[in-house]
Amino acid sequence: MFLKSVKTILYCLFLFAFYPVFGQADSNREIYIQKKLRTADSLLLSKRYDEALMLVKNLENTFSFSDSDRNKLQIDYTYVQILYESGNKEKALEIALKNVEKLKIQNYQKLYIEYVNFLSRVFAESRNFDKATFYNKQALQLARRNEDTLNILKCLVRLGSFYYENEKLDSAKIYFREAIRLPVNKENEQRISNAYNNLGVIAQVEDNYDLAKGYNREALAIKKKVGDTLGIAYITANLGNLYHFEKNYKEAIKNYQDALISLESDSSFTTKVMERAIYENLAISYDSLRIYNLAYENLRKSYYLYEDINKTSLSESLAEVEAKYNVEVQEHQTEIQRNKALRARIL
Numbered sequence: 651m652f653l654k655s656v657k658t659i660l661y662c663l664f665l666f667a668f669y670p671v672f673g674q675a676d677s678n679r680e681i682y683i684q685k686k687l688r689t690a691d692s693l694l695l696s697k698r699y700d701e702a703l704m705l706v707k708n709l710e711n712t713f714s715f716s717d718s719d720r721n722k723l724q725i726d727y728t729y730v731q732i733l734y735e736s737g738n739k740e741k742a743l744e745i746a747l748k749n750v751e752k753l754k755i756q757n758y759q760k761l762y763i764e765y766v767n768f769l770s771r772v773f774a775e776s777r778n779f780d781k782a783t784f785y786n787k788q789a790l791q792l793a794r795r796n797e798d799t800l801n802i803l804k805c806l807v808r809l810g811s812f813y814y815e816n817e818k819l820d821s822a823k824i825y826f827r828e829a830i831r832l833p834v835n836k837e838n839e840q841r842i843s844n845a846y847n848n849l850g851v852i853a854q855v856e857d858n859y860d861l862a863k864g865y866n867r868e869a870l871a872i873k874k875k876v877g878d879t880l881g882i883a884y885i886t887a888n889l890g891n892l893y894h895f896e897k898n899y900k901e902a903i904k905n906y907q908d909a910l911i912s913l914e915s916d917s918s919f920t921t922k923v924m925e926r927a928i929y930e931n932l933a934i935s936y937d938s939l940r941i942y943n944l945a946y947e948n949l950r951k952s953y954y955l956y957e958d959i960n961k962t963s964l965s966e967s968l969a970e971v972e973a974k975y976n977v978e979v980q981e982h983q984t985e986i987q988r989n990k991a992l993r994a995r996i997l
Contacts, residue, residue, distance in 0.1 A: 683709060683721050690728050699736040706732065720758050723749055727764060734772065743772055763789050763801055770808060779812045786812065803832055803841050810848060819852050826852075834872065840881075843872035847885055859892045866892070879916050880924060883909040887928050890935075899935045906932045919959070926955040 686709055693702035706729050715722035726749055733742035746769055753762040766789040773782035790805035792798075810825035829845035832838065850865035866889050873881035890905030906928050913921050929952035936945035 679713065680721070683713070683725070687724065687728050690732070694728070694732055694735060697735070699732055702728070702732050703736075718752055720761065723753065723758065723761055727761065727768070730768065734768075739772070743769075746772070759792055759796060763792055763798075766792075767804070767808075770812075774808075774812060774815075777815075779816045783809060783812045783816075799832060800837055803829055803838050803845075807841055807845050807848070810845065814848065814852065819855070823849065823852060830868075836876075839872050839876055840878065843869045843876075843878075843881065846872070847888070850885075850888065854888075854892060854895075857895075859896050863889060863892050879912055880920060882912045883921075883924055883928070886912060887924075887931065890928075890931060894931070894935050894938070897938075899938050902935045903932060906935065922955055922959055926952050926959065929955065 686705055690702045690705045693699075693705065706725055709725055710722075713721070715725075726745060730742045730746045730749075733739070733745070746765055750762070750765050750769065753765060766785045770782045770786040770789065773779070773785065786805050786808050790802065790809065793801035793805055806825045806829040810822045810829065813819070813822035813825065826845045826849045830842055830849070832842065834842050846865045846869035850862045850869065853859070853862035853865060866885050870882065870885045870889070873885060886905050886909040890902045890909065892902075893899070893905060894902035909928050910925065913925055929948045933945045933949040933952065936942070936948060
């Protein structure tokens with residue numbers, strides 16, 4: 651009896667001695683996997699797809715996982731993104747759809763939201779807005795249940811955009827309005843600003859220019875607060891468009907010029923694309939005022955930027971435009987006026 655008790659005590663001591671080691675091993679494995687996945691994400695952002703893929707495959711070969719293991723599903727999520735971004739979209743979609751079904755019965759809610767958000771993005775990019783809406787509503791429902799304000803906001807803005815693309819403007823407004831009612835903080839102010847901007851676009855489409863300007867100013871205030879140079883330029887240009895459609899061309903020109911000033915310290919590719927659109931809009935407004943020399947000057951700047959962006963010669967087009975903008979004979983419809991519907995709408 652005494653020997654049995656001794657054996658039992660020794661066995662218990664053995665378990666207690668090794669239990670923390672096993673727990674520590676699991677913890678170390680988790681830390682290692684998360685570190686490697688962050689590296690894979692960085693490689694993915696740099697478009698180094700082969701290196702990211704090799705890293706993910708090494709992780710799968712280093713450890714053994716069950717199909718429903720959270721780490722396995724997380725590794726698969728990175729793998730899915732690599733496949734999608736590198737052009738293997740069908741396989742990425744196939745794996746994502748299978749794993750979403752697995753996650754429905756697991757308690758990995760954050761990972762489930764990431765998968766569902768990915769699926770809504772994939773379907774939106776393929777213009778399948780009904781399916782994009784379906785998956786985004788699932789993500790929204792789960793985010794509400796978890797009181798996850800940031801993901802609630804992301805889902806609301808996406809749903810508004812999907813309904814806008816489906817030309818269901820009333821539904822789009824419902825989601826954007828709910829988004830702007832959320833309290834603004836550093837984590838979400840950009841998205842709330844975008845929701846204001848999108849409401850401004852809808853008001854613009856509905857020819858309610860005063861309301862559109864109000865929404866744009868709210869968005870602009872947030873963009874200025876966070877120092878989003880490109881966002882400031884977009885919204886200021888949008889305000890210029892609104893004044894142009896009201897035939898207040900001088901105010902439109904002022905806003906376009908302000909938008910260009912806000913871009914002076916930025917020389918990125920995206921900035922050049924934006925500048926080109928603004929110069930073209932300036933040309934439209936000057937043309938409407940029959941100030942043809944300035945219209946031509948701004949149109950020429952737009953074409954110079956186009957040439958810079960595309961690395962192609964547009965000399966023939968410039969010669970054609972120059973002929974059209976002979977100030978003494980230009981009194982009728984021009985190429986610019988046929989494009990008065992042009993506007994820098996951002997969703």
